[in-house]
Amino acid sequence: MTTAPATESTTQEVRDAGHVDVLIVGAGVSGIGAAHHLREQFPDRTFVLLDGQETRGGTWWTHRYPGVRSDSDLFTYGYRFKPWRGPSIAEGKEILAYLDEVIEEDGLEPHIRYRHRVTAASWSSDEGRWTVEVDRGDTGERLRFTTGFLWMCQGYYNHAEPYRPRWEGMERFRGPVIHPQDWPEDLDYEGKRVVVIGSGSTASTLIPAIAQKAAHVTMLQRSPSYYFAPPVVHELAVQLRELDIPEEWTHEILRRQYMQQYHWLARTSLEAPDEVHAFLMESIRPLLPEGFDVEKHFTPRYRPWQQRIAIVPDGDFFAALREGKASIVTDTIEEFTETGIRVSSGEEIEADIVVTATGFNLSAFGDVAFTVDGEQVDFPERLTWRGVMISGVPNMAYMFGYFRHSWTLRVDLVADLVCRLLERMQDRGATVVVPTLRPEDADMAIRPWSDPENFNSGYVMRSQHVLFKQGDREPWTHMLEHEEEQEVLPKADLDDGSLVYR
Known part of the structure; x- marks a missing residue:
């Protein structure tokens, strides 16, 4: 350029x-x-x-x-x-x-x-x-x-200007099409059917946040991402704070602990990607609804760390799936209709609001x-x-x-x-x-x-x-x-x- x-x-x-x-x-x-x-x-x-x-x-x-x-x-x-x-x-x-x-x-x-x-x-x-x-x-x-x-x-x-792909028939859709980067402060999604297009960190963050009020939220993904569900509060942080040590010490100890984890993950993802893949899959499997198709909805086409791993603290995204407040469709978009999105399988996903969590x-x-x-x-x-x-x-x-x-x-x-x-x-x-x-x-x-x-x-x-x-x-x-x-x-x-x- x-x-x-x-x-x-x-x-x-x-x-x-x-x-x-x-x-x-x-x-x-x-x-x-x-x-x-x-x-x-x-x-x-x-x-x-x-x-x-x-x-x-x-x-x-x-x-x-x-x-x-x-x-x-x-x-x-x-x-x-x-x-x-x-x-x-x-x-x-x-x-x-x-x-x-x-x-x-x-x-x-x-x-x-x-x-x-x-x-x-x-x-x-x-x-x-x-x-x-x-x-x-x-x-x-x-x-x-x-x-x-x-x-x-x-x-x-x-x-x-966020990244906004164009799909066939978008102008026919009767509801709003929103990018998270331009989220309207007055958007009312209570009791509405929401489709979130995308599978990365934004989608997995947004979905549990709106699922409590929305009628239902569907994550529509072309291909899956990797996820990891750590606790919001690290167990080591709890132990250190119980000891009443200076916050500066807690900060430095946890900083080094997390860096060590990142280093292991980056190194092992390159040297033994199958091992990291298995670790990530097994870590989320118990958090999913019984019988959930992990191969279809959670197995990416790339090796771990070729793209960023989406963090799901305390597994809140998976909780929304288990409770039936959210679901996943893995398919490509054929066209928008007046009342939703038709995917390549022929299924039409009904929606009042579409969110394009498609990146930047x-x-x-x-x-x-x-x-x-x-x-x-x-x-x-x-x-x-x-x-x-x-x-x-x-x-x-x-x-x-x-x-x-x-x-x-x-x-x-x-x-x-x-x-x-x-x-x-x-x-x-x-x-x-x-x-x-x-x-x-x-x-x-x-x-x-x-x-x-x-x-x-x-x-x-x-x-x-x-x-x-x-x-x-x-x-x-x-x-x-x-x-x-x-x-x-x-x-x-x-x-x-x-x-x-x-």
Whole structure:
């Protein structure tokens, strides 16, 4: 995808909004974490966070459908510097409250600008800085910030446009068709028949939340996903809290316990996928209704961890199935009718409301238009540097978490690396750093952003063409497992020739 400056930026007056040492784009989990580490390690540097939404939280503000919750444990999804004191699996509002505490404790609020949507970023080598153009949603103004270092922490999907497939006859359906990303606050589903299209974390979270009031909820899936049903409160957490030890100790012990589990799961899924498959199947079988067809409805076409495993805390989704409040249809959609959906078998599933839990669209750096010295940046032609910077793009880092592990585990690691890089620049008296291929990288094989054999979720495969690439050797690779990266990133050589300072 070639990014080009937005047309309106040249026709509207742009007001200067000032200069900062570091400009962070995004005030969600990534941006708030980046700001904490930056302030802690460089207290004298000026910074600002820009976010296009009404308030903080990123995905936790966008997604407000019934039951929205984490699909990772909060002891690893929470920051390493901020102990998590609640249950292992938390609702969206609890996560927002946690982020609010970080903002307050770090004094970040004066540095955050909400309703500030970044549209363009231009690097000038002559000036040695970025010029960032912003649409201010609450006033309609266009603003111009300048910065010495740009840190993209905007997340990885389009908040405004979720993925909405089109099916034959959708316009005939008499009821509402809703995407969870755009959940109406006033939607009345009490006593209604609801069909949820999809089988991932969103569907398995939403269904038990609405099944208590709805007449019936049907999950309509083209193919099954893997599920795991851990307790909301870890047994070890109960034992530790009975000992009345400091919360910081409990946080660290449980954090390490969960990391060990993730590492085992990732490692074994690759080395012995049949063993993990059997473990997952046997763990959910006792939670399903008697005689339930596990082979048809719960056996995915891919190996464990090629796509994310959906977490079902305390098995609430399976409880809805056992109680008859929810059911599963595994089939493909033939067409929508006036009163529901007809699938390929000929069955018509009656519905008053259809929810398309069909995922989202990945976004390359928030679809911001990037230029370097007047040249448009074509990201699919660029390579990642350790999943942190982009080849040929000066003074720009980005934050991208893990797919298989908790996203935030990588936020802390990347923040450490970026701060170490800023310190290295300071020590060398450099104001510019550019990831640059070395002579020994000339014969390097270029690989896609995500290898389908490694991770092949639909939203990833749909978006390969707009995303940057990776190489076949360090430091031009990414998507390492946390077990490996927690050793690699802290030791990353910042003087191996792949970073050019000036």
